[in-house]
Structures are given as structure tokens and as C-alpha cells.
Amino acid sequence: MFTGLSAFPLTPLVKGEIDEKAFVALIEALAAAGVNSIGALGSTGSYAYLTREQRFAATRLAVSAAAGVPVMTSIGSVNAEEILRLADDAQKAGVSGLLLAPLCYQKLTAEEVFRLYERVCGEISVPLCIYDNPATSGFDFTDELLVALSALPGMGSIKLGYIPADPAEASARVTALKSQVAEGVTIGISGDAQSAAGLLAGCDVWYSVLGGLFPDYCLRLTQAALRGDVEETRRLNDALEPLWGFFRRYGSLRVIATVAELTGRVAAPCLPFPLQTLVGEEREVLGQVCRPVQA
Template sequence: MFTGLSAFPLTPLVKGEIDENAFVALIEALAAAGVNSIGALGSTGSYAYLTREQRFAATRLAVSAAAGVPVMTSIGSVNAEEIVRLAEDAQKAGVSGLLLAPLCYQKLTAEEVFRLYERLCGEISVPLCIYDNPATSGFEFNDELLEALSFLPNMGSIKLGDLPADPADALARVAKLKSQVAAGVTIGISGDAQSAAGLLAGCDVWYSVLAGLFPDYCLRLTQAALRGDVEETRRLNGVLEPLWRFFRRYGSLRVIATVAELRGRAAAPCLPFPLQTLAGAERDALQEVAERVL
């Protein structure tokens, strides 16, 4: 399940409660589009703001609505015992994979992170994806740690949060990782504005925020990149550059949630309080860009 396009939808909220109809509609649209997997309750899905009960309910809804498309869900928490309980819940709900970023309040060491993943991998029965996202987790992986973790049982993929900006350096890093990690563990890229470059550098999967709302366009881009069509990949990604500028400035969650509200895919406000979607002139400018490029 850790290849191709993995779409990460929003979890629309109304006064802190999951808007089940809107959430199911998003999942059903992804399944109909034929994405390779669905990352329900990723960072875009606001997992860190939801209770254990809400996360279990949303995961069950996602698996049911996905119509056989593999579903992965995040089990991140600052509490290790809670991570284990969340993993048990997700497996009961029928997920095909789990996603874990090492959230922390006290800064974690590499050894502590290894021990966390080691314990979890020994207690799960579905594959796990490592999420390297220091901007939200507070921990930055080095390649040596990623390589060591890849040999743990039930490890399925590594979701990179960053790559070198220089294409040659990005290609070299991905090639080195792929030569060193355990057989069968894929390398994925997130951070949508850099994902086309990541796919062209050899990543196996795009873990995509944009695909949570616009799977058809993102599938075209992913397929072009994976078949090595550099010109078409760059053309499709170039069309999105005005949107990527909003992503870089405001963050992908606020931008995609704003677009979902503008398109009627989620009621406003749809983010967990106190997070806010764009307003005023910024919202108007985003609406114009979204209508022009998608």
C-alpha cells in the first residue's frame, strides 16, 4: 500500500465534533478516484486534536467508506501507552497500515525514538510508516536512524518531510536511503510543494495533502513522475505553483481547509479551535488561485 499516491483528507469538524457526512464524502471521493491509499487522520486530519474515541470513530468510518482502498491512520501521542492503545483501536477498526510521528514535549533522543518504534513494531500486526515531520513533532530524524528503524518488524515505509533543494542532492539522498533500508520498505515524500521533485528524485509514494481534495489531478502528476515523464511532471507541478506559495506562507492545513470551505466540502469553520482558516483578502486571493489552477 506504500506506493503511488496516498491521499490525506481533512477531518471536518463542527464545534469540535466530527462532521461525519462531510468526512465520509471526502473518503468516498478518494476511493472513487482510485488513489493507492488513504491517510485518514494524518496531520491534515487533525489527529492530534481529537480524543481517542473520536479517532476510533473516524477510523471506522474511513475504512468503511474507502471501499477496499487501503487506509492508514495516525497513532501519534506524547504518551507511549496511549500510542499502543491507539494502535490497537486502529487495527480493530480494520486499517491496513499505521502512521507514527514521535511527538514530544521533552525533546527525545535518537535512542528513545528507536526504543519507541521498537516496542510498537513488536506489538502490531499491520505495517507501520515512519513520519519525519520535525515542524510538528519536535524531533528530526537522521538517515542513520531511519535506516536502523527500517529493519524492525512490520516496518513498511518512511515518510520524509524534507529533501535537499538541489535536484542532484535530492537524488543522491533518496538513492542512498533506498540502498540502505530494509528490503520492501518504501521511501515517500510529503510537503506537497516539494513532492514532484521528490518523486522525480526516486521516492516511491507521494503522501499528499492536496490529493485529499483533488485526487484526480494529483494522480496525473504522480503517475507522470513515476513513469519518468519529467516534462509532464514539471508542467503539472508548475500549474500548482501559485497554490504552493500559499502552502509555504500559511501552512498546508489552513490552506486546504480554506479551499474545502470555499468549495462546500466542509462547513465553516472546519478546523479544531483555535486554528483558523484564511479570512479577508487572503481568503479572496486563495479562492481566485484555486479557481484558476484546479
């Protein structure tokens, strides 16, 4: 399940409660498009803002609506015991994989992060994906730590949060990682604005925010990159550059939630309070720049 396009949908909320009808519709659209996997309750899915009960309910809905497409869900928490409870809930709900970022209040050391993943891997029965997201977790993985973690039992993929901007350096990093990680562990790229570059550099999977709302366009881009069609990949990605500019300025969650509201996929407001979608002129401009993915 850790190859191709892994689409990360929103979890639309109404007054803090999950809009189940809208959420199911988003999942069903991803399944119909033929994405390789669905990352329910990632950062785009606002997992950190939901209660354990809400996360269990949303995961069950996602698995049911996915119609056989593998579903991965986040089990991140600052409390290790809660992580294990969330993992148990997710497995009971029928997920095919788990996603874990090392969330913290006190900054974690590399040794502490290793021990966390070691413990979790020892108590789960589905593959785990390392969630490298320093912007939200506050932890920066070294490649040495990623390689060490890949050898843990049940590790399935590494979701990279960063690659060098220079194509040669990006390719060198991905190639080095792929030569050192344990057999069967894939390398994925996130941070949508750099994802085309990551795929062309050799990553196996795009963990995609945009794919959670516009899977058809993102599948075309992913498939072009994975078959080595550099020209087509760059053409599709270049058309998204104005949208990537919004991602860089406001963060992917606020932007994709705004687009979802503008296109009528979710009711407004859809984000957990106090997060807000874009307003005013920027909202209007965003509606224009996202048109290429709707064609």
C-alpha cells in the same frame, strides 16, 4: 499500499465534533478517484486534536467508506501506552497500516525514538510508516536512524519531511536511502510543495495533502513522475506554484481547509479551535489560485 498517491483528507469538525457526513464524502471521493491509499487522521486530519474515541470513530468511518482502498491512520501521542491503545483501536477498525510521528513534550533523543518504534513494531500486526515531520514533532530524523528503524519487523515505509532543493542532491539522498533501507520498505515524500521533486528524485509514494481534496489532479502528477515523464510532471507542478506559495506562508492545513470551505466540501469553520482558515483578501486570492486543480 505504500506506493503511488496516498491521499490525506481533512477531518472536518463542527464545534469540536466530527462532521461525519462531510468526512465520509471526502473519503468516498478518494476511493472513487482510485488513489493508492488513504491517510486518514494525519496532520491534515487533525489527529492530535481529537480524543481517542473520536479517532476510533473516524477510523471506522474511513475504512468503511474507502470501499477496499487501504487506509492508514496516525497513532501519534506523547504517551507510549496511549500509542499502543490507539494502535489496537485502529487495527480493530480494520486499517491496513499505521502512521507514527515521535511526538514529545520533553525533546527525545535518537535512542529514545528508536526504542519507541521498536516497542510499537513488536506489538502491532499491520505495517508501520515512519512519520518524519519535525515541524510538528520537534524531532529531526537522521538518515542513519531511518535506516536502522527500517530493519524493525513490520516497517513498511518512510515518510520523508525534507529533501534537498538541489535535484542532484535530492536524488543522491533518495538513492542512498533506498540502497540501505530494509527490503520492502518504500521511501515517500511529503510537504506538497517539494513532492514533485521528491518523486522525480526516486521516491515511491507521495503522501499528499492536496490529494486529500483533489485526487484526480494529484494522481496525474504522481503517475507522470513515476513513469519518468519529467516535462509533464513539471508542467503540472508549475501550475500549482501559486498554491504552494500559500502552503509555505500559512501551512498546508489552514490552506487546504480554506479551499475545502470555499468549494463547499465542508462547512465553515471546519478546523479545531483555535485554528482558523484564511480570511479577507488572501481568502479571495486563494480561491483563484486553486482553480487549476479543479479543472
